[in-house]
Amino acid sequence: MKLLLLLLLCIPAIKPQASADYDNEVVILIIINENKSENDKFYLIMCMAYLACEDSPQVDPRAHRPLDKRVEAAPTLRPVAPPISGTGYQPRPPKQDKQDMKKGPIIYPDAGGCKHPHEELVGVCLFSWKGAEDSIFFAKYNDIILSEYNTEVELHYNYIKDNLDNNIPSSLRVLRAVIDSLHKKIQKLENAIATQTDYCRSPCVASCNIPVVSGRECEDIYRKGGETSEMYIIQPDPFTKAYRVYCDMETDNGGWTLIQNRQDGSVNFGRAWDEYKRGFGNIAKSGGKKYCDTPGEYWLGNDKISQLTKIGPTKVLIEMEDWNGDKVSALYGGFTIHNEGNKYQLSVSNYKGNAGNALMEGASQLYGENRTMTVHNGMFFSTYDRDNDGWVTTDPRKQCSREDGGGWWYNRCHAANPNGRYYWGGTYSWDMAKHGTDDGIVWMNWKGSWYSMKKMSMKIKPYFPD
Incomplete structure (x- = not known):
């Protein structure tokens, strides 16, 4: 009779927690030695009942919300497209050593004892060290090349002069109009800033500098x-x-x-x-x-x-x-x-x-x-x-x-x-x-x-x- 009373007291305390959070039930089987006295059996059953009736500790996996299968359907996952894929960025280029990035002295090519001022001016030689005949040949050749360059320079000069005389004045007039328009907009912005400043409690202060370099991310x-x-x-x-x-x-x-x-x-x-x-x-x-x-x-x-x-x-x-x-x-x-x-x-x-x-x-x-x-x-x-x-x-x-x-x-x-x-x-x-x-x-x-x-x-x- 005492055993039945203890079980009746414990079952209501255990069952609600189990039915609320779990689908499976746990059954504890107690085996009592028949040779023990009635008092020993009673105290042993009381101890086990006390342990069972104790408030169960909070179960760790609490994140889900248990289903009420009487009114709710089992959960299913939502379909979703896979993440964007593709090549994306190219691999980062290897970093160059700072010593390799230093520019060395320019060494101009040497062709037949003639020092050329630049690779694009090959054949333009003003001095030679291989004798008088070679010097005369290169001097005549230099005269021809220099004449061609003088002609090219004159053409560029005429083109620039024509632009200065005809196109630049009209462009300047357009730029003046643009500047006048911008000046009016600046005046409006200054007036707006002056108006907003009245509402400011204190001037804005940058707590730290922002780097000049920026990018997409x-x-x-x-x-x-x-x-x-x-x-x-x-x-x-x-x-x-x-x-x-x-x-x-x-x-x-x-x-x-x-x-x-x-x-x-x-x-x-x-x-x-x-x-x-x-x-x-x-x-x-x-x-x-x-x-x-x-x-x-x-x-x-x-x-x-x-x-x-x-x-x-x-x-x-x-x-x-x-x-x-x-x-x-x-x-x-x-x-x-x-x-x-x-x-x-x-x-x-x-x-x-x-x-x-x-x-x-x-x-x-x-x-x-x-x-x-x-x-x-x-x-x-x-x-x-x-x-x-x-x-x-x-x-x-x-x-x-x-x-x-x-x-x-x-x-x-x-x-x-x-x-x-x-x-x-x-x-x-x-x-x-x-x-x-x-x-x-x-x-x-x-x-x-x-x-x-x-x-x-x-x-x-x-x-x-x-």
């Missing part, structure tokens, strides 16, 4: 000589406005454009759709140098990221660091973000690294349909005000971005959550989270659901043969 800048990791200005399309970005010129031969960075929790990533579209945060700051050498926390912007990945075949490097200083990375050789009309759909391929293939294979701790719920490849971008995730439900409260702290390519819901909430110290629990979910900066395949990274960044680079 950071790899282009690297090839033009910008080999210092700092903030640059890039312009992927000549018909769009240039913008600032941090370029990593050191990692894996440099040329990386930083599109996302988390490092200190200084920027809130729980933003709306339009903010993720445009981008937000602090690109870079000065770490004591005269240039912006230290990246800040920011999201570059979905429109910009999509544009950069459409230039040609692109790869993405995702780096992360825990609170012990250990580091891992995930490199995807193919990475394309589609435009806003396609809800910035994610397409990745060719994984390499030691962090785990969270984007393509989902959370390694889960299996079957639960794991399918955490695959990110093919997903649309979601924010708390634009629900495009794979959690198909009629309940508006069940939304991945709202529960998991940021905008991302959520499925139902995630194996990776780089834009989640920043938790100091790494380990956190469901009762610390706003909605009781694993909403930290998570990469499940490395640290599980309940560990938030100290640092995580995403950087892209055009693919080209090494």
Whole structure:
């Protein structure tokens, strides 16, 4: 009777957790020695019942949202085109040694004892050292060549004089008109600046210098000589406005454009759709140098990221660091973000690294349909005000971005959550989270659901043969 009472007390405590999160049930079999006394049996059963009735510890793989099979269909992956492929950039040309780049003295050719002033003037010899007859021959030949050059010079002189007398005056009149028009526009701009200055609280101050070299993206800048990791200005399309970005010129031969960075929790990533579209945060700051050498926390912007990945075949490097200083990375050789009309759909391929293939294979701790719920490849971008995730439900409260702290390519819901909430110290629990979910900066395949990274960044680079 006592045993039956204990079992009745324990079953309600265990069953709800099992039915909520798992498809499989665990049965514990207790074998009691018949030779023991009734009191020993009773105390042993009480101990086992106490262990069973204890509150179960929070299960690690929390990222998925379990199915209610009575009303929900099993999840399926969205079809997505593979990332843009092709040749892309040509391999970088080998760097020349600075000593090889120094110009040596020009040595003019020697033909028959005659020193020529330039290769194009072969045959023009004003002095000879092989005797009087040769000198007379070369002197006559020189007279003929010089006569031809005099004729050519006269023709050029007449052409220039004609332009000066006829064409230049009319061109000057046109230029004067253009200058007058520009002068009027400058006056309008000066008036507009004077008006705006009245609204300024203080004059703008540049905290650090911006390099002169710029390009389509950071790899282009690297090839033009910008080999210092700092903030640059890039312009992927000549018909769009240039913008600032941090370029990593050191990692894996440099040329990386930083599109996302988390490092200190200084920027809130729980933003709306339009903010993720445009981008937000602090690109870079000065770490004591005269240039912006230290990246800040920011999201570059979905429109910009999509544009950069459409230039040609692109790869993405995702780096992360825990609170012990250990580091891992995930490199995807193919990475394309589609435009806003396609809800910035994610397409990745060719994984390499030691962090785990969270984007393509989902959370390694889960299996079957639960794991399918955490695959990110093919997903649309979601924010708390634009629900495009794979959690198909009629309940508006069940939304991945709202529960998991940021905008991302959520499925139902995630194996990776780089834009989640920043938790100091790494380990956190469901009762610390706003909605009781694993909403930290998570990469499940490395640290599980309940560990938030100290640092995580995403950087892209055009693919080209090494």
